[in-house]
Amino acid sequence: MKRMLSFGSALLMMLAFLPLGALAQDQQPTVTTTNLKVGDVAPDFTLPSDQGRSGVTLSSFKGKKNVILAFYVLAFTGG
Amino acid sequence: MAKIEASDSVIFGISIDSPPANGAFAKQIGVTFPLLSDMTHKVLKEYGIVEDFPLGGDKVEFARRTTFVIDKDGKIKHIEFDSTAIDPTTAVTICTGLNEKTGK
Numbered sequence: 635m636k637r638m639l640s641f642g643s644a645l646l647m648m649l650a651f652l653p654l655g656a657l658a659q660d661q662q663p664t665v666t667t668t669n670l671k672v673g674d675v676a677p678d679f680t681l682p683s684d685q686g687r688s689g690v691t692l693s694s695f696k697g698k699k700n701v702i703l704a705f706y707v708l709a710f711t712g713g
Numbered sequence: 714m715a716k717i718e719a720s721d722s723v724i725f726g727i728s729i730d731s732p733p734a735n736g737a738f739a740k741q742i743g744v745t746f747p748l749l750s751d752m753t754h755k756v757l758k759e760y761g762i763v764e765d766f767p768l769g770g771d772k773v774e775f776a777r778r779t780t781f782v783i784d785k786d787g788k789i790k791h792i793e794f795d796s797t798a799i800d801p802t803t804a805v806t807i808c809t810g811l812n813e814k815t816g817k
Contacts, residue, residue, distance in 0.1 A: 667761065668760055668761030668762055668779070668792065669761050670760060670761060670781075670789055670792065671789070671792075672789055672790060672791060672792060673788060673789065674788065674789050675787050675788055675789075676781065676783045676787055676788065676789050677756070677759040677760060678787075679751075679755070679756045679759070681727065681749035681750060681751055681756060682732050682749065682750045683725075683732065683747040683748065683749050683750075684732045684733075684735040684736035684738075684739055684747060684748045684749075684750070685736075685747045685748075686747075689749075690725060690747060690749055692783070692787070693787065695723060695783075695785075696785065696786070696787045697785055697786075698785065699721055699722055699723045699785065700720065700721060700722035700723075700782065700783065700784055700785060700790075700808045700811055701722065701723055701724075701725065701782075701783040702722055702723070702724040702725070702780065702781070702782055702783075702804050702805075702808065703725055703727055703760075703779075703780065703781040703783065704724060704725065704726045704727065704779075704780050704804075705726075705727045705728070705757070705760070705762055705776040705777065705778060705779045705780070705781075706726055706727070706728050706776065706778055707728065707764075707775050707776055707777075707778055708728055708729070708730060708775060
């Protein structure tokens with residue numbers, strides 16, 4: 635009976651810690667670090683904009699403007 | 714914003730949201746610069762800033778919060794990650810500096 639109890643409590647402990655471990659893993663994003671360095675040519679792209687029908691092409695600003703690209707996680711997220 | 718325009722620069726926000734979602738977001742937070750949609754995540758991959766979040770056995774890809782400053786030659790002048798990328802002051806200062814260097 636005592637043995638059964640300790641087995642039971644060990645199982646309980648495992649159960650208690652398992653979800654915690656799974657949760658911690660869920661919250662860990664895999665971060666890919668950019669290979670781009672200062673001085674590299676910025677990869678060109680054309681993307682649809684929320685303003686107007688025509689897309690925005692990065693290379694169209696070459697020789698005209700400095701471009702700041704602000705990548706953000708998702709719309710409606712703070713910061 | 715006025716500062717950014719005065720420094721002869723343009724600013725774009727980029728995320729994986731659709732243009733209508735970005736439009737609604739822009740209205741809500743009151744930004745006037747264009748928000749671009751990288752729904753295929755192609756640009757995120759090219760810039761190497763994809764973050765994978767495991768979610769119920771699947772992986773969800775988001776953009777890592779990053780600011781790139783690109784000069785008039787199309788070259789990267791500055792990269793800022795995560796929380797430091799929220800404040801645009803550094804990016805604006807760099808753009809102003811770029812113009813001083815080129816004498817504009």
